[in-house]
Amino acid sequence: MKLNPYLSQQREYLLFVYDEKAKQMKAAGVDVINLTIGDPLDETFPKVREKTLEALQGMRSSAYPKSRGETNYLNSVAGWIKRNHNLDFNPATEILSCNGSKEAIFHAAMLFDWSDGKEIFIPSLSYPVYEASASLHGVPYRYLPLSEETNFFPDLEAISDKDWQKCGMFWINSPHNPTTAIADVAYFNKLIDLAEKHDFIICADECYNDIYYKERPPSILDAKNSDKWLLFRSLSKRSHMTGYRCGAIISRNKTLISALARMRAPMGQGTPSFIQTGAVEAWNDDRHPMEFAKYYKERQDILRAALESKGFKIFGGDASFYLWFSHPKIKKSEEILELFLEQGIVMTPGSAFGPDGEGFVRLVFCVTDEVCRKTAERIRNIKC
Numbered sequence: 001m002k003l004n005p006y007l008s009q010q011r012e013y014l015l016f017v018y019d020e021k022a023k024q025m026k027a028a029g030v031d032v033i034n035l036t037i038g039d040p041l042d043e044t045f046p047k048v049r050e051k052t053l054e055a056l057q058g059m060r061s062s063a064y065p066k067s068r069g070e071t072n073y074l075n076s077v078a079g080w081i082k083r084n085h086n087l088d089f090n091p092a093t094e095i096l097s098c099n100g101s102k103e104a105i106f107h108a109a110m111l112f113d114w115s116d117g118k119e120i121f122i123p124s125l126s127y128p129v130y131e132a133s134a135s136l137h138g139v140p141y142r143y144l145p146l147s148e149e150t151n152f153f154p155d156l157e158a159i160s161d162k163d164w165q166k167c168g169m170f171w172i173n174s175p176h177n178p179t180t181a182i183a184d185v186a187y188f189n190k191l192i193d194l195a196e197k198h199d200f201i202i203c204a205d206e207c208y209n210d211i212y213y214k215e216r217p218p219s220i221l222d223a224k225n226s227d228k229w230l231l232f233r234s235l236s237k238r239s240h241m242t243g244y245r246c247g248a249i250i251s252r253n254k255t256l257i258s259a260l261a262r263m264r265a266p267m268g269q270g271t272p273s274f275i276q277t278g279a280v281e282a283w284n285d286d287r288h289p290m291e292f293a294k295y296y297k298e299r300q301d302i303l304r305a306a307l308e309s310k311g312f313k314i315f316g317g318d319a320s321f322y323l324w325f326s327h328p329k330i331k332k333s334e335e336i337l338e339l340f341l342e343q344g345i346v347m348t349p350g351s352a353f354g355p356d357g358e359g360f361v362r363l364v365f366c367v368t369d370e371v372c373r374k375t376a377e378r379i380r381n382i383k384c
Helices: 014-027 046-057 071-085 100-111 129-136 185-198 254-267 273-284 287-309 333-341 369-379
Strands: 095-098 119-123 141-144 167-173 201-205 229-234 247-250 313-315 322-326 361-364
Touching (some): 100 247, 129 141, 185 201, 333 361
Parallel strands (some): 167 201
Antiparallel strands (some): 095 247
16 A cells, blocks of 8 residues: 555654754753743643542543533633633534644544535645645645735735635634734634635634733634634643643534534544543633743743844744744844754744745743743854
């Protein structure tokens, strides 16, 4: 049997390539600072750990988890929506649990019949899983160009009606990884109008919405009512639960939610019930992400000052735990990266996320205070 063509290309998951580079440098004796992967090092919301352990210790026997999600878990997601967006969602028909948003994002393309030539529209600078999913599932896709001039979101007006007719799914990630760009409600509303006109589904990846430093970033939940979207939310960043693998799929489209439930049932995608019990505590508490954001902002300020002292230009930074920056005198991402490698700092070049990331670098600051201060000291030693 032949391998899937995508796997035959022997392509690496690019975000891991630079993480592996950091590990190799460390093994070679370099005092390396690894700022490549957005995996928070601070503690998980304590109530999550307590309830998860309590639920696990109370399990005298094991049982398969419900693929749709436990009732108390789905209710907690609905409660979170009501408190934060003043909307009523039916937990039985409009919400599903998932093992973090990554696997749900990867499998979403399996929901549809692509035999009519429809395509997945993907921002040219984006989370690599969107393209990997399309490629592994054999679904045609096209990259939509981005630039700082378009706020690192696709220019919706630049896409012709003829091209919109080819769209089956449209991925939007706001706050945007890697750039931190934030789409406003008007952008979401325009996208919804286009989805209703041309009959495609918007897939909104919103895993960073609860880590912000000014006003809360708009959600597709804040836009006009529509059944043309699927929303993917995660507790990984919000509650420092990357290892728990827990999130939610939300939509007004009951038909899609029902189809997703049927699709996911034979895939073994049920989140363990004891993890869902702990995750209920995360959804029920809106304060801890705000507390996390306070010390993320302190770390961001330390690194921002160091970068700007060396002439680097930072874009955005009002949400998530990334800094996306360039230098007016340096045009290539790898050239910027080399300056930092000389100081033992490993980050991800913008070009790893797509061609429109050339000239930028992404720095992750979900690390400790000590690492942030150490990084800032090394940045000030850069010669550029």
